[in-house]
Amino acid sequence: MSAVEVSGVTRRFGTVVALDDVSLEVGHGELVGLLGPNGAGKSTLLSLVSGQRRPDAGEVRLDGRDPRDPRARTTLGLTPQETGLPATLRVREVVDFVGGHYPDPVPTGELLDQFGLDDLGKRQTGSLSGGQKRRLAVALSLVGRPRVVLLDEPTTGLDVSGRAALWDAIRAYHASGGTVLLTSHYLEEVQALAERVVVIDHGTVLADDSLAAILRRVGVRRVQLTDGDGVRQEHLVADSDAFVRDLVTSGTRFSDLEIRGASLEEAFGQLVAHGNEGALR
Numbered sequence: 001m002s003a004v005e006v007s008g009v010t011r012r013f014g015t016v017v018a019l020d021d022v023s024l025e026v027g028h029g030e031l032v033g034l035l036g037p038n039g040a041g042k043s044t045l046l047s048l049v050s051g052q053r054r055p056d057a058g059e060v061r062l063d064g065r066d067p068r069d070p071r072a073r074t075t076l077g078l079t080p081q082e083t084g085l086p087a088t089l090r091v092r093e094v095v096d097f098v099g100g101h102y103p104d105p106v107p108t109g110e111l112l113d114q115f116g117l118d119d120l121g122k123r124q125t126g127s128l129s130g131g132q133k134r135r136l137a138v139a140l141s142l143v144g145r146p147r148v149v150l151l152d153e154p155t156t157g158l159d160v161s162g163r164a165a166l167w168d169a170i171r172a173y174h175a176s177g178g179t180v181l182l183t184s185h186y187l188e189e190v191q192a193l194a195e196r197v198v199v200i201d202h203g204t205v206l207a208d209d210s211l212a213a214i215l216r217r218v219g220v221r222r223v224q225l226t227d228g229d230g231v232r233q234e235h236l237v238a239d240s241d242a243f244v245r246d247l248v249t250s251g252t253r254f255s256d257l258e259i260r261g262a263s264l265e266e267a268f269g270q271l272v273a274h275g276n277e278g279a280l281r
């Protein structure tokens with residue numbers, strides 16, 4: 001049984017088709033990145049998996065159960081895009097309160113330490129900065145030792161060190177066997193964390209593969225060289241072998257040739273630009 005199973009799911013909002021016959025399976029212990037431009041349907045998909053919404057067609061299963069069944073949700077951790085924290089409660093009180101709903105919560109001190117929040121335990125949440133609130137929200141999603149965690153843009157608004165600390169916490173959770181489905185606008189975040197990437201646009205899945213396979217199968221290579229005038233040039237080409245052969249046979253002077261595969265950003269741009277024609281499944 002998979003951690004998350006989405007089969008043939010369609011969800012509309014009035015005339016907008018937010019998800020159009022989407023199928024997706026996430027196995028236990030996987031860390032999957034959900035990528036897509038604004039309005040692609042990522043948050044809608046997470047809201048169906050968490051049981052906050054119902055699909056118009058198709059089926060969603062969380063640990064084999066309907067996610068609207070409260071028993072399925074006891075094993076779920078969730079950080080939505082916007083989190084409402086009770087402004088007058090102190091950080092430590094919020095963690096104690098949320099942890100109190102679970103049979104075996106992570107001890108509050110341990111959790112605050114892991115998320116670099118130990119100095120803020122006595123602060124009212126209303127006085128926290130945006131980044132500190134974000135860290136607390138992700139920490140709260142893990143307090144009940146969930147089997148599956150859904151993170152909607154977990155590090156939006158965080159500075160570089162805040163993001164790195166949060167990535168470490170997500171990696172530690174995953175290393176302990178946890179399943180993660182996360183959305184992100186930061187391609188480097190997905191590249192840094194996810195083993196598998198699902199690209200979604202206009203409510204359909206354009207690609208679902210390992211990060212390495214997506215990068216390999218997108219036929220873009222970045223070729224850099226310094227020309228005879230000492231100017232550094234960069235070319236995005238489909239066939240770098242042919243490009244280099246032509247370069248050599250044309251007698252063009254060049255030095256410091258460098259060739260590397262596409263970045264996730266380039267792969268993503270290509271997939272979204274070509275829509276279903278370029279679909280990789």
Ligand SMILES: Nc1ncnc2c1ncn2[C@@H]1O[C@H](COP(=O)(O)OP(=O)(O)OP(=O)(O)O)[C@@H](O)[C@H]1O
Binds near residue numbers: 044
């Ligand atoms: N409650 C709603 N009422 C009407 N339309 C909605 C509602 N929620 C989502 N939509 C629409 O459904 C589509 C998918 O939205 P969704 O929030 O799932 O996208 P997203 O990929 O999460 O985008 P973003 O990256 O901007 O968060 C969009 O066109 C959005 O406007």
